[in-house]
Amino acid sequence: MADLDRLPTTLLDLLANTLVLRQLSPYIPSKSLLALSATCKDIQDIIISQSEPWRHLDLTGITSAMIDSSPIDSGGISWRAERMDEALTEDDFYSGPLRGIFGRLHQQRLLRNVRTLVLDGLSVPADIVREIVSEDRYNVRILSIRESKHLNQTKLQQVLRYITRPTRAEGTPKLKALYFFGPRNTVRANSGQQYGLPLSGRHGVLGSEGAQIGAEWNRRSSSTLQTYISDDESRWYGSTGRVMKRPLSDWPETLHACRDLVAFDAVLCRGIRHNITKVSSESFLQPAIATVALGRGCEVCSRSPEGPSIFGTTPSHTLPLLSPVPLHSSTLRAAQISHPTGTRPPHLYARCEDCLRGRWCERCNRWWCEDCYDDPVSKLHLRTEMQQLELREQLEREEITGPSWGTSATTSSVKVYSKLCVEHCLVSEMMSGAGSNGMWG
Ligand SMILES: [Zn+2]
Numbered sequence: 001m002a003d004l005d006r007l008p009t010t011l012l013d014l015l016a017n018t019l020v021l022r023q024l025s026p027y028i029p030s031k032s033l034l035a036l037s038a039t040c041k042d043i044q045d046i047i048i049s050q051s052e053p054w055r056h057l058d059l060t061g062i063t064s065a066m067i068d069s070s071p072i073d074s075g076g077i078s079w080r081a082e083r084m085d086e087a088l089t090e091d092d093f094y095s096g097p098l099r100g101i102f103g104r105l106h107q108q109r110l111l112r113n114v115r116t117l118v119l120d121g122l123s124v125p126a127d128i129v130r131e132i133v134s135e136d137r138y139n140v141r142i143l144s145i146r147e148s149k150h151l152n153q154t155k156l157q158q159v160l161r162y163i164t165r166p167t168r169a170e171g172t173p174k175l176k177a178l179y180f181f182g183p184r185n186t187v188r189a190n191s192g193q194q195y196g197l198p199l200s201g202r203h204g205v206l207g208s209e210g211a212q213i214g215a216e217w218n219r220r221s222s223s224t225l226q227t228y229i230s231d232d233e234s235r236w237y238g239s240t241g242r243v244m245k246r247p248l249s250d251w252p253e254t255l256h257a258c259r260d261l262v263a264f265d266a267v268l269c270r271g272i273r274h275n276i277t278k279v280s281s282e283s284f285l286q287p288a289i290a291t292v293a294l295g296r297g298c299e300v301c302s303r304s305p306e307g308p309s310i311f312g313t314t315p316s317h318t319l320p321l322l323s324p325v326p327l328h329s330s331t332l333r334a335a336q337i338s339h340p341t342g343t344r345p346p347h348l349y350a351r352c353e354d355c356l357r358g359r360w361c362e363r364c365n366r367w368w369c370e371d372c373y374d375d376p377v378s379k380l381h382l383r384t385e386m387q388q389l390e391l392r393e394q395l396e397r398e399e400i401t402g403p404s405w406g407t408s409a410t411t412s413s414v415k416v417y418s419k420l421c422v423e424h425c426l427v428s429e430m431m432s433g434a435g436s437n438g439m440w441g
């Protein structure tokens with residue numbers, strides 16, 4: 001017995017430990033998992049029979065998942081012509097590689113174990129998404145299709161509205177989180193979820209990466225969790241300004257239809273002007289996606305009329321999914337959790353540009369809420385042309401006569417003009433422009 005005790009730990013011992021398996025398997029490419037399972041019967045039993053190794057499936061970078069869109073392949077045969085027949089639709093064509101992979105995984109009874117599926121940058125027609133989110137053989141909870149190709153957004157929205165329709169079957173949709181809006185390959189600079197591994201560390205594992213994980217565990221146990229904050233977390237919760245650049249005007253209704261069922265890496269603006277019960281019909285704004293991260297409350301009251309979004313307090317539809325896609329868990333919680341930097345959970349202040357017009361400084365990100373500031377500038381469009389001219393002249397006179405206006409937080413004087421705050425940024429802009437016929441010349 002004493003000799004047995006001294007035997008070194010084998011790979012089999014490690015993989016048989018569920019905790020180790022859970023931590024390791026997201027770093028092992030699916031191809032390597034299959035290769036590993038071919039090495040011995042015991043390992044095969046673990047890899048094929050247990051769900052954990054297939055829970056997180058990342059197909060980005062897998063050659064067979066990609067489509068070679070060049071017309072002539074290296075053998076000089078037209079790839080496209082070879083695979084095209086008259087019955088094949090364009091969607092079928094671009095779905096081919098993924099369908100092939102999913103078919104093989106299904107045959108091996110592995111597909112049902114996939115809970116997190118990452119298809120960023122691949123050819124993912126909406127038909128494939130429809131299959132993943134509605135067919136019984138899939139159990140995907142978190143799907144990532146950022147920067148996917150050949151994905152028709154209108155069709156994708158139809159799929160999402162279909163799976164969240166009021167008459168849907170109980171227990172559906174299985175999908176809880178969809179990464180779609182953000183850029184792919186965001187790396188957590190000092191991440192607790194990726195354990196500081198470079199992206200290349202996902203390929204070929206069990207060597208140095210295993211050692212890195214061990215070292216990282218030691219580091220983590222000796223330091224507090226707050227030592228890491230993801231890039232994406234600080235992007236949303238920090239004073240970032242514009243966080244989203246893509247045109248999103250046709251998405252708000254779909255996000256609204258999916259609320260509390262499927263979460264996204266985007267949220268609807270919660271500004272009070274979108275709430276018809278709180279504002280007059282002339283102030284009402286259509287639903288919009290929040291594209292500006294303010295980082296803090298209003299300059300005067302330090303809050304906002306709608307209040308901040310807070311993980312664990314406000315509903316899940318008020319919180320964006322954070323990147324990267326969580327590796328070791330496939331829950332919505334893992335995808336949305338934000339980490340306290342002090343004693344309190346971080347507060348998220350994010351709004352659309354429409355309801356920040358005239359009350360947000362693009363340069364320093366200061367802003368004034370509807371309760372504290374009734375800005376005259378953004379109401380220009382409600383006035384007659386004559387009134388607009390008068391107001392403009394008045395504003396310009398005030399700019400010339402000086403910095404006395406806008407300096408007190410309690411006055412109703414103009415806070416933001418020409419997208420800059422009067423007190424800080426506009427004054428410095430005017431100073432730098434003085435004498436050079438700058439923006440005020
Ligand atoms: Zn305020």
Ligand SMILES: [Zn+2]
Pocket residue numbers: 269270271274285288351352353354355356
């Ligand atoms: Zn808004």
Ligand SMILES: [Zn+2]
Pocket residue numbers: 361362363364365366420421424425426
């Ligand atoms: Zn400013």
